[in-house]
Amino acid sequence: MVERRNLTVEEWEAQLGQQVRAARVARGLDQAHLASLANVSLATLSNLERGKGSTLKTLIAVARSLGRTDWLENFAPEVTVSPMQMLRAKQRASKAAVRVRAPRRKQSA
Numbered sequence: 001m002v003e004r005r006n007l008t009v010e011e012w013e014a015q016l017g018q019q020v021r022a023a024r025v026a027r028g029l030d031q032a033h034l035a036s037l038a039n040v041s042l043a044t045l046s047n048l049e050r051g052k053g054s055t056l057k058t059l060i061a062v063a064r065s066l067g068r069t070d071w072l073e074n075f076a077p078e079v080t081v082s083p084m085q086m087l088r089a090k091q092r093a094s095k096a097a098v099r100v101r102a103p104r105r106k107q108s109a
Contacts (some may be wrong), residue, residue, distance in 0.1 A: 014051030016059070021049040023066045037065040 007015065024034050035045040041054040048062060056071040063071050 010051065013053065017051035018050045020059075020062055020066070023068055024049075026048045029068065034062065049098075070078060 011082055024031070029037075031045050031049070032042055035042045038045065038058075040058050040061055044054065044058055045062065060072060063069060
């Protein structure tokens with residue numbers, strides 16, 4: 001079995017399509033009914049399930065219709081650290097690393 005992180009785009013499309021089909025069948029829905037619920041065409045849903053290209057809009061509509069918004073939450077996890085805070089911390093660290101004091105000169109008496 002291929003590790004998921006090494007899948008091609010086409011393989012990911014096929015995997016997602018299989019998951020959509022499995023969720024549809026588990027809910028006892030035929031393609032026409034799910035397409036109607038998601039407000040997409042039957043051909044569009046068929047393409048999604050076969051991994052033959054789809055839009056993000058279609059995936060979201062179908063996932064919502066299947067009650068599987070948890071799939072979408074994994075795409076956009078809640079941000080716990082602000083990217084700006086990370087950038088500022090990195091800038092402060094790089095500035096601190098650059099500051100090197102010259103040795104003090106000995107004063108003659």
